[in-house]
Amino acid sequence: MQWFDGLVQGVLLGGLYAQYALGMALMFGVMRIVNVTHGDLMILLALVGISMAARFGLGPWSVLVILVALGAAIGLVLQRVILNRVVGSDPLPSLIATFGLSIALQNAMLEIWSADTRSLDGGAIAQASFQVGPMFVGVLPVIVLVTATVLTGGLDTAVRYTRFGRALRAAAADVDAAAMTGINPKSVYAAATAIAVAILGFAAVFQSVRATVSPADGPFQLIYAFEAVIIGGMGSIWGAFLGAMVLGVSQSVGFRINPGFGVLAGHLVFLIVLAVRPQGILGKE
């Protein structure tokens, strides 16, 4: 029973990780760059949301709307000002640029919000739970999982069937050829980054209602997102979702074996996947 509970909690935790991983999968799939500030941006959005909720007395749902919009705006600016200059075949400049920005962001947040852990008051919903057989399942984690599933489905459909999705896939396959057929790669890149950071707006609200955030948490969220993308298979949207589930279950089960082993178990599963199936669960050979 304890293990089944671990499995259920792990899937619910995976819902949160999926929200981190989707944006990363999208950005890597299109631009072949890893944005090292991915986790820090999520923390930044969360801290802004917490401060706004405290200042203006907003509920979690209004904060969510604001953060998603703010995330999209940050994504656009990030793309225009920094990423467009470093996107290219050489991965070093983009990695170093976002790495430097990540250090700057973390310490700027430390300066503004101090190292305290904070959380967002989610009202009654944060504690509500319902009973399934002998188990109690939280309402909030289920909302998180459903949101993650809807976001994944929506993003996957958008990439497959819309005009924007076709432009995105064309740019990912060959930027120059895509530009010849009338696609503007810079706007495609900007849209991809805006969507990726906007999704972090969801993650920011759920993370800060569910648990706590502090300025130094970003790198850990980055690593979880990264592991989910690799476990699931690079370039696949549903793969990132599945990878997040695997990671969530590994951590949750590991935590039940020994509280010090939870996060480590996730890392170890990642390394095992890398050893036996480097292309990921849904990746093609």
Next chain:
Amino acid sequence: MVKEASIGAPLDVSEPAPRVQRQTLSGMIAMGISLCVLVVISSMPWWADQGLIRSVVEISCYVAVAQMWNLLAGYSGLVSVGQQAFIGVAAYAMFVLAQLWGLNPFLAVLLCLVAPAVLAVPTYGLLHRLDGPYFAIGTWVVAEVMRLATSTFGYVNAGAGMSLRVMTSYSAEQRAIGVSLLTALMLLVTVGGSFLLLRSRYGLALVALRDSPVAAASQGVNVGRMRFLVWISAAIGTGFAGAIYFMAHLRITPPAAYDPKWANVAIFIVMVGGLGSLEGVLIGTLIYFFADRWFGQFGAAYLVVLGLLTLFMALFARGGVWGLICRVVDAPWFPTRRKLLEDQP
């Protein structure tokens, strides 16, 4: 026709061996200064106070770690943000050898280098499947795994860390002599070794690899093997710095040993000093060290500036400070180029 000509040419004309200039005046001066610096560092116990020795050891460790990162990122295209894995594993191995197994600690600093080499093999085996930036974050995961695993490993006192109590059996002077000599040796191996490597045929292969892995492979460079060898060497060099650093500190804990700060420092030094040059590492280290001393008191605000400076360098000045200097004067300290001299008739 073409075939005949190419075979015939060496027979008909006895070509003089091409004359190649390898050394420059600036290079010879810098070589002399470097040797003096090594002698000065080795002789520190006889004239310097504890504080100065500590600072010099710290600077030297930064030089070594940054130079190893430079070899990876600047030449072989392997960007790592998890070099602290090798720092920590070597330092812990040294503490185990010296404190738990009772070996001579100065000997342990050399013997413990087996540990980063052993860790580097499976790490490369797993991570080389990842591409560019993903490789980098993969190295970070490995460092995190090492930190978490060490924190739960009771044999090395888990999260509470260890103290190098065996050092109390040596006098302060003996300790200073040991640390200074090891530091000089570390600089000789990491900087001097890199210099020799870059001047050798492997250096040519590395430069080719830096410019284009595909083209290098087509010229007969075994890209995978080169990268593997550089990865192992960099792990050992980084571990050497870690072992000396924590020997000087006498105390180790998992968060300190596997501190991501090491990767930040290496990246900052190399990016600001100049990627892909030995001179850049030395310039970058001096900038970092004095910036840290003077502005470190401003804490987070100072680190914001450091991060933004790294970002700025990556966006606008990829060659770093050394790249800017090179535009003005051509006087390499460590010449690794081969300059073909035209024969004057």
